[in-house]
Amino acid sequence: MTNTHARNTKVMNRFDLTQRLVAKLKDEAVIGGIGNTNFDLWAAGHRPQNFYMLGSMGLAFPIALGVALAQPKRRVFALEGDGSLLMQLGCLSTIATLAPKNLTMVVMDNGIYQITGAQPTPAAGHADIVALALASGLANSSWAADEDDFERLIEQSKQASGPSLIGVRIDDKPGTGTTRRDPVQIRERFMNGMGVRQLL
Amino acid sequence: MAAAEQASPQDKATWHGIVLQTLKRNEIKLVPYVPDRVLTTLIKNLHADPYFTTFPTAREEEAVGIVSGAWMAGMRGAVLMQTSGFATLANVLASLAVPYQIPLIMFVSERGTLGEFNYGQALVCRTMRPVLDSLAMEHHTITRLDELEFIADRSIKQAVATQAPVALILSPLLTGGKTFDK
Numbered sequence: 001m002t003n004t005h006a007r008n009t010k011v012m013n014r015f016d017l018t019q020r021l022v023a024k025l026k027d028e029a030v031i032g033g034i035g036n037t038n039f040d041l042w043a044a045g046h047r048p049q050n051f052y053m054l055g056s057m058g059l060a061f062p063i064a065l066g067v068a069l070a071q072p073k074r075r076v077f078a079l080e081g082d083g084s085l086l087m088q089l090g091c092l093s094t095i096a097t098l099a100p101k102n103l104t105m106v107v108m109d110n111g112i113y114q115i116t117g118a119q120p121t122p123a124a125g126h127a128d129i130v131a132l133a134l135a136s137g138l139a140n141s142s143w144a145a146d147e148d149d150f151e152r153l154i155e156q157s158k159q160a161s162g163p164s165l166i167g168v169r170i171d172d173k174p175g176t177g178t179t180r181r182d183p184v185q186i187r188e189r190f191m192n193g194m195g196v197r198q199l200l
Numbered sequence: 201m202a203a204a205e206q207a208s209p210q211d212k213a214t215w216h217g218i219v220l221q222t223l224k225r226n227e228i229k230l231v232p233y234v235p236d237r238v239l240t241t242l243i244k245n246l247h248a249d250p251y252f253t254t255f256p257t258a259r260e261e262e263a264v265g266i267v268s269g270a271w272m273a274g275m276r277g278a279v280l281m282q283t284s285g286f287a288t289l290a291n292v293l294a295s296l297a298v299p300y301q302i303p304l305i306m307f308v309s310e311r312g313t314l315g316e317f318n319y320g321q322a323l324v325c326r327t328m329r330p331v332l333d334s335l336a337m338e339h340h341t342i343t344r345l346d347e348l349e350f351i352a353d354r355s356i357k358q359a360v361a362t363q364a365p366v367a368l369i370l371s372p373l374l375t376g377g378k379t380f381d382k
Contacts, residue, residue, distance in 0.1 A: 029273070054299065055292075055296065065265075065266050066230070066266040066272075067270065069230060071274065071275075088262060089258075094258060098255060191273075194274065196272070
């Protein structure tokens, strides 16, 4: 095993990590999973290259894969919760097979379905999400040991020859801010951010 | 019909040849799928044609997410599945394709009808059209080879123009369906 074991990593904060990521961005796409993941993405400063999900739990990585395939020259980040990823673990195999080198996946793992009442996920304390990613064929998968390591892994992913997955253990603090919940507006702005649509 | 002339007579004579050419003519390059035996030849031919990026996914929802992301980033796609796969999609249709107004194009190979032997497939099939109707989604069941190109081509163009999903249900009357030899 090449990765740091989950239980050896520092427990960090989603909003802090999201801010650290956004501070590094220019025109990269970011797909925010449902709930707190995209609330924090929004609160870190709206960008037209951000896509905010309002449902479809577990599809942040597949949506990001679609963006990455359509625009291979643009770096695409996806922010997903551990509970969401559990719903769609098969997508890791799909992404490993297609191997888009412009895709960086971040899994925010706090072991709970936080937004629905903080119930533990079935994986909490047992399954290691980075190990699952590695076993799915995503060789560039690792836990971030702390905030500096997270930033290092983000930078490293930009140079990787295949897709990267970064696991981060986070606390149970609720998301900051709330995404404006207008799906058509979200999509139009995102398409504008992707350069395929002009806003009127 | 510009690209139609490039189609071989063989392509034009088969339902899968027409589907492939119609996808191409409408610049649909990305075709993720969860397979069905009936779709085998179409999938094989999509893989063989470098125009298409085609690959299996673990679930149909995943394929819908992928083509939705691709469309928002400027690349058109369509999803292939069978009836039971469609039955897994209600959530993603109601929370992604419909509210975000995404021209999701789905080809659904119809199981569960016209001689189906599997009771589970038969029941699942009966959930499909009520789900489509409850979301006010456009859908057509294609039964005739001579109507396939018209329905598929126009439906794809309508989906793109109106930014609305569409399901094209491929009836066993069109495809021959599954061979029931057990």
